[in-house]
């Protein structure tokens with residue numbers, strides 16, 4: 001059985017920049033709902049650890065109640081960084097294996113979770129090939145410093161799954177070394193544990209900008225695959 | 231969007247099952263759906279309802295239960311009470327047919343506001359309440375069918391309260407269809423034209439019922455929506471008329 005650590009701490013912070021913070025909605029539903037419903041349909045996930053930004057606990061609990069989420073939910077306050085949030089949530093996980101997802105990726109489906117759980121290995125991330133060229137640069141001098149072989153690079157997606165012990169060990173080492181990571185696959189891998197990846201999908205976008213909200217709205221609504229120019 | 235796979239066993243709740251389209255729907259599912267395990271029939275107490283339930287029970291295969299709930303759908307507290315009982319005593323409702331309907335057709339000047347409120351309560355608030363209250367109890371629907379009316383597509387002179395209530399049902403169904411897609415629930419709205427039932431006699435007392443569509447015809451469309459091919463029907467509002 002798995003505990004899902006559902007990151008939800010950044011609610012609205014970036015998308016709603018300049019406006020009062022609010023629960024981001026996609027197609028009129030709080031963005032959090034999509035991941036909750038998808039995870040709730042996965043039998044192997046029997047705990048959801050959900051974090052909330054300061055002041056948002058009641059609103060988040062209300063969403064969970066309104067949508068009658070059957071999987072037991074444990075609430076944890078968001079940390080200062082995503083890295084801290086995962087560390088905090090991890091200590092509330094009751095299973096030996098955890099899944100990490102973020103509510104900002106509403107296109108995840110129950111089938112996506114199940115594919116990840118069925119993948120060989122205990123530490124596995126969804127990752128995506130990079131279809132464009134990236135270059136290493138020195139922003140200070142605005143110069144290009146070399147070359148990166150994109151076939152050996154991946155766009156890190158969520159969800160990911162980890163053996164809780166490996167993830168805890170990685171977070172302990174990072175804390176000891178004073179390091180902060182922006183996601184956990186690279187954190188666990190650099191701590192010496194094997195982390196595998198399976199191919200994700202470019203539909204599984206992370207909604208961070210107003211344009212992303214429009215794109216998610218389009219992908220989640222109607223039948224975008226039937227668009228005339230699809 | 232996921233499609234809820236049809237359960238190997240499924241339950242059906244039909245409102246307004248004492249006669250007309252609702253009774254015919256319960257009949258057809260009992261006769262033709264091999265996966266059906268329970269039918270919840272709702273109406274106000276009446277001899278019609280007694281006869282209907284007796285007939286449906288006689289029709290049911292062994293092991294298939296026909297459960298009767300006496301309820302006035304204009305009474306929201308009573309609707310919620312039925313939802314409590316269904317959820318506690320029987321578990322999930324897989325197929326919901328919001329069929330019950332009420333009308334007292336009068337011109338605008340004669341509309342009694344309390345009657346307008348009752349029309350909206352029975353035709354709009356009751357279907358909404360079944361869906362919302364069941365969802366809140368963790369119910370996962372496979373299919374919801376809301377019965378509107380062609381009178382909800384175009385306003386009809388003399389039918390203000392009914393037309394308005396049915397227009398709202400059509401619109402509400404579109405929203406439900408969109409919002410409940412996250413569960414893989416399909417939501418269909420059917421707008422029948424004139425159908426030979428007691429309700430039609432209220433709207434058109436002088437018409438010969440033999441000349442118009444029969445309740446079986448509408449029930450057959452509902453049955454089709456719940457059949458495997460029904461998942462390919464992708465219209466927000468199905469107009470069914472002669």
Ligand SMILES: NC(=O)c1ccc[n+]([C@@H]2O[C@H](COP(=O)([O-])OP(=O)(O)OC[C@H]3O[C@@H](n4cnc5c(N)ncnc54)[C@H](OP(=O)(O)O)[C@@H]3O)[C@@H](O)[C@H]2O)c1
Nearest residue numbers: 246247248249250251274302303330331379424425427429
């Ligand atoms: N017939 C048509 O031409 C036509 C056309 C378009 C749409 N429709 C719609 O089709 C649906 C079915 O109507 P029908 O033609 O089959 O009419 P019907 O034979 O008169 O049946 C109406 C059903 O609704 C139930 N009902 C009405 N008020 C109720 C209340 N307050 N509480 C509980 N149940 C109530 C009735 O039960 P009790 O009265 O026994 O409680 C009866 O079972 C309705 O939504 C109607 O608007 C009908």
